[in-house]
Amino acid sequence: MIIVMKQDATREMAEDVARRVEEMGLKTHLIVGEERTVVAVIGDDRRKDREKFESCAGVDSVVKILAEYKLASRETKAEPSVITAHDLKLGGGNFGVIAGPCSVESEEQILETARLVKAAGAKGLRGGAFKPRTSPYSFQGMKEEGLKLLAAAREETGLAVVTEVMTPHHVDLVCEYADILQIGARNMQNYHLLQAVGECHKPIMLKRGASATMDEFLLAAEYILDQGNQQVIMCERGIRTFESHTRFTLPLASVAYLKSKTHLPVVIDPSHGTGHANLVPSMCSASVAVKADGIIVEVHPDPANAKSDGAQSLTPAVFEQTIQECSKIAEVLGLTMS
Amino acid sequence: MIIVMKQDATREMAEDVARRVEEMGLKTHLIVGEERTVVAVIGDDRRKDREKFESCAGVDSVVKILAEYKLASRETKAEPSVITAHDLKLGGGNFGVIAGPCSVESEEQILETARLVKAAGAKGLRGGAFKPRTSPYSFQGMKEEGLKLLAAAREETGLAVVTEVMTPHHVDLVCEYADILQIGARNMQNYHLLQAVGECHKPIMLKRGASATMDEFLLAAEYILDQGNQQVIMCERGIRTFESHTRFTLPLASVAYLKSKTHLPVVIDPSHGTGHANLVPSMCSASVAVKADGIIVEVHPDPANAKSDGAQSLTPAVFEQTIQECSKIAEVLGLTMS
Amino acid sequence: MIIVMKQDATREMAEDVARRVEEMGLKTHLIVGEERTVVAVIGDDRRKDREKFESCAGVDSVVKILAEYKLASRETKAEPSVITAHDLKLGGGNFGVIAGPCSVESEEQILETARLVKAAGAKGLRGGAFKPRTSPYSFQGMKEEGLKLLAAAREETGLAVVTEVMTPHHVDLVCEYADILQIGARNMQNYHLLQAVGECHKPIMLKRGASATMDEFLLAAEYILDQGNQQVIMCERGIRTFESHTRFTLPLASVAYLKSKTHLPVVIDPSHGTGHANLVPSMCSASVAVKADGIIVEVHPDPANAKSDGAQSLTPAVFEQTIQECSKIAEVLGLTMS
């Protein structure tokens, strides 16, 4: 941490700041510049409340040097983590494909979709049983019944099941049926939920919140890791910006950035990231090209009759073409599709 | 809802869309323009899945006309709701002042702050016992012990206690001690939590999520109202934008907008909305000037030693001056400070 | 500037960075922390290309300490600048009111509006003669004819004329007629234009670009000041964010922030800042409450027939009420309306 003093701050003010830092068990270094004095802090201040120095007399601003996450960091673990569930492999050169409907709607719908996405090359099956919906009047999911149908689809196809858990007291229930638990974007900072999934033994797919910074995203992962669950998959699904022709803005540069900071696999969700089915295929290809560790894509046998997210769901035929194109790119880049 | 067809859509495509709408029990009106055909939908389509029409052949876009919230709407209840807790009154010409530390840190700290903010004119006391923190390594609050100290402060000062609840299974506990339950910005779309507080009998202060649109904010309120709890206070606390000199961007135009759409009171949080103590006082005055129904402000007896949010906490002396200025403005505008 | 090295950077890399800094005529200070080494730079690095150090081997990031603007800074001139044009005064406790139509449309329209806004208390008259329009097919303004009509309105009413200049070769022409030249938001970083108005002797109202940071905004002012024109008025008119219920998001906290950094007066434009006439009056009041130095408001005798920006224009009657409320707030805050 670097504490920058105001131009008119006195020497005493800087020394007072330094004293407060030293009371925290850290060392300081006072640098008197031509126009500004800065207090450089030496030592691990990651777990200290750094912003509060802004309230000290004469302080202009506080610049953090060390990121607060540690377990998620490449500095802690340099080699990439590989996460596996049935035939699905994410990370370390493995590009995993997860596909399926937004919501589980019926036995027929989920089984049909599972068969079709498997045939097209998917190794994971997505499908919401508990659905977070913006409006209380929208379809809220089939709940446990939906979980059972997902398990039945896995039974038949061997696909790994990825499904969302929305509240701590459902974690055990969802664990019974799912292979990977998803934390939705709206719950990225639902800390009780993060701690609850941190205690279970299944991989967790953590979606980035729509206005989360990268540090906040990595710290949300840190909550899970800190409880002992090391299997966290980071999922970039787009951020909220002024763009209105897409549902969210999907920044693929997140992949290279995250991979420079964390050992955890990074997956892209081009369906939520764009919100329109016609934009999804090329963003799937681009996800391979940026060397993400996988994609999670909404596919529905009949999008116009989907109970949720029809606008962004691919038909099985388009999905199949999309995966073919992804495979070609993966091949020339030396990635293994799974 | 208006469904806009693509320029090259055929008549049959438009008719197919119309048929699907009619199957939902709604009427349609086909308007053939010079360049575009649109399908106008007549009837209450609020609870229908409207986006899915985007997946129908030939559809360009879907324009919603009716907002999805209903109980929160002024169209349902025209007169403003007034929410009361002890001497605190919010709404209907009453401007309520809630103040206190970010976190409850000790008996001495909370009692001292309560006395000081009361003397300055506050009628509500804020203070976090359960603290949602970005990092798992930050101070997480005093929990039930903190709730007890808040209740003790109310005992002594008569201030109404406003404190956050973070997870459904804490709702009963927090209800025992608090007068108003706060849902934090990070939990604005934690639907299980919204439903849980919708079942209790205390007023709920719902903070706007950092990337929530107005419709999403009002629909989050709708979740609470829909469970039977009519006492919801909307709290604008700033949105995430590219601005980095403030912690969030605080759009005061939200007040006039929300008041045109909902009967619920609207409160401003200039502390989180700016993140810097030097920007808070003038934004408090501005909150009165835009005729918000109240403010919630962080005040700490010693900001430089606060366990959280020191940078944005006012000292008691600055808070007192701030409230004096607010009072003058309230008076000339005919608002009653409470 | 502080140059932060990567965790795995060698001592040599840090020394190489230090050497490069010293070649620029600056001193350095190497601080070896437990986890990171940082190179602190001592001296005025404001005019150096600081980002390029990111390209040096082993560098993680570069943190700027000194803002690049100097002439605009309070550190250069502590007392607030007051800018005057006829009876209009902005700054130093003077709250100036500028009002008028988006575009000059006809002699009758501009004269009628001028009389009405003057009667309501305005001291400046706005009105576009050269209009920057998003579409090439929209009304582009009356051009020189419009300037003449503005001058005629000043003749009759004594109001100071504020009007936009869009391109360098119009600067002389606009200077002939206008009292204050406006640089529109879209041109905030049109540097040739900034330099051209920097050479004239009229005050310049510089509107913030819709995605400009505060530093960029102040550096745009610096371009003008650097040419010798010291009369720059900073106008906050809203930024582009994900909010769609307003045309832009108007952050009033900009006022206190800018006033802490610059001596230049700060004016608010609540018309463009919200885009909807029903949100304008309360944001005018709030502009007084945050102690801005003035407002610039769109008023049209018949908004529904305006040639541009009808949706955000006040009627003269609403404008009059608005200014009455502003006056009351100004009075209790000790500001002088002008």
Place this chain on the structure above:
Amino acid sequence: MIIVMKQDATREMAEDVARRVEEMGLKTHLIVGEERTVVAVIGDDRRKDREKFESCAGVDSVVKILAEYKLASRETKAEPSVITAHDLKLGGGNFGVIAGPCSVESEEQILETARLVKAAGAKGLRGGAFKPRTSPYSFQGMKEEGLKLLAAAREETGLAVVTEVMTPHHVDLVCEYADILQIGARNMQNYHLLQAVGECHKPIMLKRGASATMDEFLLAAEYILDQGNQQVIMCERGIRTFESHTRFTLPLASVAYLKSKTHLPVVIDPSHGTGHANLVPSMCSASVAVKADGIIVEVHPDPANAKSDGAQSLTPAVFEQTIQECSKIAEVLGLTMS
């Protein structure tokens, strides 16, 4: 256009709106819904001022159906435009590579870079002679001298020269030397400049403004097209969002969106779009994967000594590897690199 009336609007209000629309020479259709009345407008209202209806009594909102751009639209020209300069081809299955330094700094620097990028596969040479810089104290470019050096580099290498023009009175000068004129992001809505380049006979590369919507971007192109210059290249270079780990946020979904709306070629600028050299290579690959029509990339022989944008410039060696990877992807997708 659809004009939505407020719930409490009277029949007369809707009829008054309809009458005003009809006075514009358009037809209307009144649709009385259960809760709302809407006035549907039939006919080409693209060039009408549509927002002003918001000021009519009883109007809630105005929904535009037809986009305002016409010449840029696929509805006007369905087949993709191909733009050619020397060996550089953009559009219609041709993926063009433009590379070079941010600024022309010296004869040696530009010639060396030109040779290196050509060897790596580039067909266009970028390099700024007139540099728009945020600070007036930064290097402003070599101006005409820089243009001459670019022409000399073309002489030697055959690369097409792409360089920025910042103000209308430089258009002729830049046309003398450049093959493609670039309009920078800051000038995307500098309408006099757009009109000036609309009159010249060279292709124009139009960069998206950092806060421009897609409609604004396409309308800026329309300004150029409307002057008679049909050779416009749309360049997505990232938008400003809350993300701070990248300089801008680069939404690659823009490619598929733009291609669905316009016949003009779409090029990606991953250097400005990310701001950090380590994020550029994978975003180049992704640009091919989304089937953009080209990339424009900053390459500098010695980034740590660049006079501008060193942080985001690739070294020639990294650029070479990047283009090799791009070529492989282009090949499997059937695109022709040029």
